[in-house]
Amino acid sequence: MKNWLYPLVFSILALLPACGSDEMSPADVCNDIIQVSCERLIECYTDAELEQLGAPKTVQGCVDARKMMLKTNTGLACEDFTVTTSYCMSGQTYSVDNGSLCIDILTSATCESYKQDASPGACNDICI
Numbered sequence: 290m291k292n293w294l295y296p297l298v299f300s301i302l303a304l305l306p307a308c309g310s311d312e313m314s315p316a317d318v319c320n321d322i323i324q325v326s327c328e329r330l331i332e333c334y335t336d337a338e339l340e341q342l343g344a345p346k347t348v349q350g351c352v353d354a355r356k357m358m359l360k361t362n363t364g365l366a367c368e369d370f371t372v373t374t375s376y377c378m379s380g381q382t383y384s385v386d387n388g389s390l391c392i393d394i395l396t397s398a399t400c401e402s403y404k405q406d407a408s409p410g411a412c413n414d415i416c417i
Contacts, residue, residue: 318388319359319367325395326407327351333400387411 313321327348331339336346345351360366391412398409 316368318392321392322395322412323352323355323359323367324348325392327355329395329398329400329403329407333403387414387417 330344330351331346331348334342334344339346345354356366391409394409394411395403
């Protein structure tokens with residue numbers, strides 16, 4: 290697996306069950322986290338850095354690669370996720386607040402902070 294994909298894969302897997310919000314469905318959260326993280330990747334890294342990471346150089350290329358990886362790793366696409374088809378382990382519940390916080394953090398992060406931690410704490414604490 291390419292290095293640029295590791296933080297996102299874990300964030301997505303953690304975020305997928307975080308979709309109990311009235312406004313967002315599980316599919317919405319999955320798609321949003323992929324879109325936002327790809328936008329940040331392309332915005333924050335130079336072409337040379339993206340090449341070194343083996344990452345696509347366009348947002349759409351990144352989105353396509355990450356959705357393919359999600360499907361390969363989980364057998365599910367973002368559209369397959371529902372509140373009952375989640376990625377939390379048995380006995381865990383999802384935190385809508387942490388899912389929303391993760392999206393907010395990724396959206397508002399500076400490039401410097403994104404490059405240091407592409408998977409902030411809230412993105413790793415969705416299943417509680």
